[in-house]
Amino acid sequence: MRIDDDARIAVIGTGTIGASWAALFLAAGHDVAASDPAEGAEARLRAQVAANWGDLAALGVAKGPVESALERLTFHADPAEAARGAQAVQENAPERIEVKRDLLARLETTLAPDALILSSTSGLKPTAMQQDMTHPGRLVVGHPFNPPHLIPLVEIVGGERTSDDAILAAVAFYERLGKQPIRLNREITGHVANRLQAALWREAVFLAREGVASVADIDRALTGAVGIRWALMGPHLTFHLGGGAGGMEGFVKNLGPAVESWWADLGDATLDDETARVLVEGVAEETGGRDVEELARQRNAALMRLLALDRRV
Amino acid sequence: MRIDDDARIAVIGTGTIGASWAALFLAAGHDVAASDPAEGAEARLRAQVAANWGDLAALGVAKGPVESALERLTFHADPAEAARGAQAVQENAPERIEVKRDLLARLETTLAPDALILSSTSGLKPTAMQQDMTHPGRLVVGHPFNPPHLIPLVEIVGGERTSDDAILAAVAFYERLGKQPIRLNREITGHVANRLQAALWREAVFLAREGVASVADIDRALTGAVGIRWALMGPHLTFHLGGGAGGMEGFVKNLGPAVESWWADLGDATLDDETARVLVEGVAEETGGRDVEELARQRNAALMRLLALDRRV
Numbered sequence: 277m278r279i280d281d282d283a284r285i286a287v288i289g290t291g292t293i294g295a296s297w298a299a300l301f302l303a304a305g306h307d308v309a310a311s312d313p314a315e316g317a318e319a320r321l322r323a324q325v326a327a328n329w330g331d332l333a334a335l336g337v338a339k340g341p342v343e344s345a346l347e348r349l350t351f352h353a354d355p356a357e358a359a360r361g362a363q364a365v366q367e368n369a370p371e372r373i374e375v376k377r378d379l380l381a382r383l384e385t386t387l388a389p390d391a392l393i394l395s396s397t398s399g400l401k402p403t404a405m406q407q408d409m410t411h412p413g414r415l416v417v418g419h420p421f422n423p424p425h426l427i428p429l430v431e432i433v434g435g436e437r438t439s440d441d442a443i444l445a446a447v448a449f450y451e452r453l454g455k456q457p458i459r460l461n462r463e464i465t466g467h468v469a470n471r472l473q474a475a476l477w478r479e480a481v482f483l484a485r486e487g488v489a490s491v492a493d494i495d496r497a498l499t500g501a502v503g504i505r506w507a508l509m510g511p512h513l514t515f516h517l518g519g520g521a522g523g524m525e526g527f528v529k530n531l532g533p534a535v536e537s538w539w540a541d542l543g544d545a546t547l548d549d550e551t552a553r554v555l556v557e558g559v560a561e562e563t564g565g566r567d568v569e570e571l572a573r574q575r576n577a578a579l580m581r582l583l584a585l586d587r588r589v
Numbered sequence: 590m591r592i593d594d595d596a597r598i599a600v601i602g603t604g605t606i607g608a609s610w611a612a613l614f615l616a617a618g619h620d621v622a623a624s625d626p627a628e629g630a631e632a633r634l635r636a637q638v639a640a641n642w643g644d645l646a647a648l649g650v651a652k653g654p655v656e657s658a659l660e661r662l663t664f665h666a667d668p669a670e671a672a673r674g675a676q677a678v679q680e681n682a683p684e685r686i687e688v689k690r691d692l693l694a695r696l697e698t699t700l701a702p703d704a705l706i707l708s709s710t711s712g713l714k715p716t717a718m719q720q721d722m723t724h725p726g727r728l729v730v731g732h733p734f735n736p737p738h739l740i741p742l743v744e745i746v747g748g749e750r751t752s753d754d755a756i757l758a759a760v761a762f763y764e765r766l767g768k769q770p771i772r773l774n775r776e777i778t779g780h781v782a783n784r785l786q787a788a789l790w791r792e793a794v795f796l797a798r799e800g801v802a803s804v805a806d807i808d809r810a811l812t813g814a815v816g817i818r819w820a821l822m823g824p825h826l827t828f829h830l831g832g833g834a835g836g837m838e839g840f841v842k843n844l845g846p847a848v849e850s851w852w853a854d855l856g857d858a859t860l861d862d863e864t865a866r867v868l869v870e871g872v873a874e875e876t877g878g879r880d881v882e883e884l885a886r887q888r889n890a891a892l893m894r895l896l897a898l899d900r901r902v
Contacts, residue, residue: 399847421814422831429813456813458806466851468802469810472789474851477824479788484825489781493771495823497782499900500742500769501734503823506816508891510808511790512797516872516881517888518735523881524872525865532860534712538779538787539858547845552838559829559837568829568836574902575830578821581898587812589887 286358289368295324300425302345303338311358318351356386364392394418402435413439416446431467433460482543491558592762599671602681608637613738615658616651624671631664669699677705707731715748726752729759744780746773795856804871
């Protein structure tokens, strides 16, 4: 099981995530066969690939003009037709288990038995998805972060019936695309990165709701310090260096009791109406009237600058 | 209450944090009067100021040669002597309440009544610190992140008896130094940033201990995705954009239930011996034999590249 450099990739579901994947696959030289049931999906897909092309060229991934890349993109009303002849499918269907199962059944009617099915699911477990599959061994979660054509991380996890071979092929595929895959040893709700994100946000929401600091100031605690570090090193390596010459062992010994006392003091949160009001008003103050579209443009520009930087430690 | 541009600043406690503060204050043009009871502290302080100067010059903060800056640095065996004539003290004494109280009493014997006392404490509450002070209104926590001369964030919080005037003077002082102060409305264990950091690390330790992914891969979940975002935007603004045109309101409405289900599923952790073993071995694998000193050098170089970048959204 492997995905060749010039393999055809099917992209099923071409919303924001799927279209971003399609742009990346085309940029890396793959033919892409796409499918999505939404009205006007093909036109939107082609427009988004074109819109993403500049960033992919700036990062050195896309070579040549987008026009010739778009000639390698076909669109199919039937997902099974998109899957025909593909060495891999990246599926980005809605996050409902029955939708995913129906889709997988349709794909397997035309897909070669040794072709891989990669799922962008953030919330479903692969064991549940592969339940009715003819060849369940080939189902691998390849969970990206938005936008997939720019953010390096892809979380790889298989279900109970996924083959090691499929996992290794998925890792190799994403690495060749310039991604940074991480491999989960077992499935868990939210995978790794969203769990870490959720854990931090729970405390952020607690602090905002308690009025300890403003929503904007809590955000600045990340952009002014903690987020800067984590763009370079994860929390374990950060604390390894925080332990001085003793490293992580010294850190746990010297600062472990303080950290455990902080853990015991952390808050809880629910997204009730009053909490939602605090968050919505706090963000309105933080953004100072800039709308989401303008913020997204500024975020993308900053993201491009950051991704072009050598962040290796 | 204000700190003039050419004010003398006392730095009490000249370990890593204090020496880094001293370098920043000198770079900004202040005279610095330092004190630390440790053997050889003055020589180490001067060496660290010199070592930090290149970074401060590269960031455009330090002007002129370090030699002339070091002429503006005096060292005093008695902290009360260092405080004499200072408009502000930045104290970095050990994190024990009785040590802090003794020190504050000594400083107040010579300090002008309208001079500010800024504390770098990460773990103590200002109300406890100001209990026996003659002029408690002037005590403000100004909690930095290591290294203070580079990381922008300073957390500002007063105790029950701190004056608003002192808070405002502290904010103005750090802003003029190019820092990004955030203001807490009330004191809380660990302030804001360390609580957020602790919340995320608890889940990271849980995932490592459970064997869901390796220590290195959990770290990569940050450097490959979540940390990249948080270097640009905090979690609230991130989710505001994650809500599409509906912003935070749309996010809470559409994705709130999923987030709450993840919150309910998050793990717990303790730093027991077996957990410490998993973390120490995991970090050893991650660092591939590089020692803490080499890693710190690489981290500092990457940090300088990142700080020079325009990260504004």
